[in-house]
Amino acid sequence: MANSDLKTAHSHNITFENSYYNNQSERPSWHIDYLTVTIWAHDYDDLVDFVNFCLRGVFTDLQDKGHGGRFYQTTYKTDLSVTLRLDPIGQDNENRATLELPGQACQLLGFAKLRDLLLTFNDYFPKIRINRIDTAFNNVPFTVQDVERCILDDNLRSYAKRESLKLFSQPNERVYDDDGQVVQVGTSGLYFGSRTSTRMIRVYDKHGYTRLECEYKHDKAHQVGLDLLLSDTPEKALKMAVGHLRDYVDFFAEWWDFFMDNFDRLYKTLPQNIQELTVEQIKQWFERQVSAAFYVMATLQGQDYLSHLYNKGSQTYERSRYKGIIEMECTK
Numbered sequence: 001m002a003n004s005d006l007k008t009a010h011s012h013n014i015t016f017e018n019s020y021y022n023n024q025s026e027r028p029s030w031h032i033d034y035l036t037v038t039i040w041a042h043d044y045d046d047l048v049d050f051v052n053f054c055l056r057g058v059f060t061d062l063q064d065k066g067h068g069g070r071f072y073q074t075t076y077k078t079d080l081s082v083t084l085r086l087d088p089i090g091q092d093n094e095n096r097a098t099l100e101l102p103g104q105a106c107q108l109l110g111f112a113k114l115r116d117l118l119l120t121f122n123d124y125f126p127k128i129r130i131n132r133i134d135t136a137f138n139n140v141p142f143t144v145q146d147v148e149r150c151i152l153d154d155n156l157r158s159y160a161k162r163e164s165l166k167l168f169s170q171p172n173e174r175v176y177d178d179d180g181q182v183v184q185v186g187t188s189g190l191y192f193g194s195r196t197s198t199r200m201i202r203v204y205d206k207h208g209y210t211r212l213e214c215e216y217k218h219d220k221a222h223q224v225g226l227d228l229l230l231s232d233t234p235e236k237a238l239k240m241a242v243g244h245l246r247d248y249v250d251f252f253a254e255w256w257d258f259f260m261d262n263f264d265r266l267y268k269t270l271p272q273n274i275q276e277l278t279v280e281q282i283k284q285w286f287e288r289q290v291s292a293a294f295y296v297m298a299t300l301q302g303q304d305y306l307s308h309l310y311n312k313g314s315q316t317y318e319r320s321r322y323k324g325i326i327e328m329e330c331t332k
Helices: 003-008 044-055 103-124 144-152 218-229 234-248 254-265 279-301 303-319 325-330
Strands: 029-040 072-077 083-088 096-101 127-138 156-158 166-176 182-192 199-205 210-217 249-251
Touching: 029 103, 029 218, 044 083, 044 096, 044 103, 096 103, 103 127, 103 218, 127 218, 127 234, 144 182, 144 199, 199 234, 210 218, 210 234, 218 234, 234 249, 249 254, 279 303
Parallel strands: none
Antiparallel strands: 029 096, 029 127, 072 083, 083 096, 127 210, 156 249, 166 182, 182 199, 199 210
């Protein structure tokens, strides 16, 4: 698919409703959990400046770390491990770089901003290519053990070989809430598929609920990434994500049929919202990036401006990436 086709993309985040799920926090949802994009540019300085411009307002500017890594000679980093690698080692004279957006960075940006970022890059740079994308499905109605049994009993269709199944267990891992209280001890999960192939899945206990992740790399990542980001409705974006998952693996079990039926029939849209974007993450971002500007305005404008800011936020909340967070917090 041509890069120019990217300009028609439209998509949203989606979460799902069913009587099986008792409240909002238990309903299954999906999002992009990792994204890397390789960029070809005419000039490295311009590339860094433009990427900083695109990320500004969400992350601080990328900083040169003074070393390379992962076959690049130069590394820039910013918040939440967002990384830009420049100048590949031992390659031709192409000005090429790779931008890595890990899980929390993708969650903070939200689906719509990830899409807009890709479209902006496509408009500005001579060439771009998606070389990794992960999709994550939270609160799935099955367990790690359900998946393990199906694989061991060959109750599935998959491109992965059964011997690629790997189990892991971390029984002593402690997870704390914002008040410092232990909410869970121990976690476990499995990998299915080769790390050297273009696809693999992970299923694990995500501190109280089950998460299914599918990792796509190389040519498959570019195909999946375009399919998701070119979808012009939320329904189509979801069907693309599930379609690529089922193309790789399909389990012959009632819990899988129930899970898949919900993706075709029942869903609810929360525009630009990622359920794992927590109040604590927003607080940390606000204190790190906004607190100085807030101090200036509060000092110079006083209480009237603070009231104005609160009212402004209440008006724009419904159209922001934070929509749904207050409602979810109130149901806990």
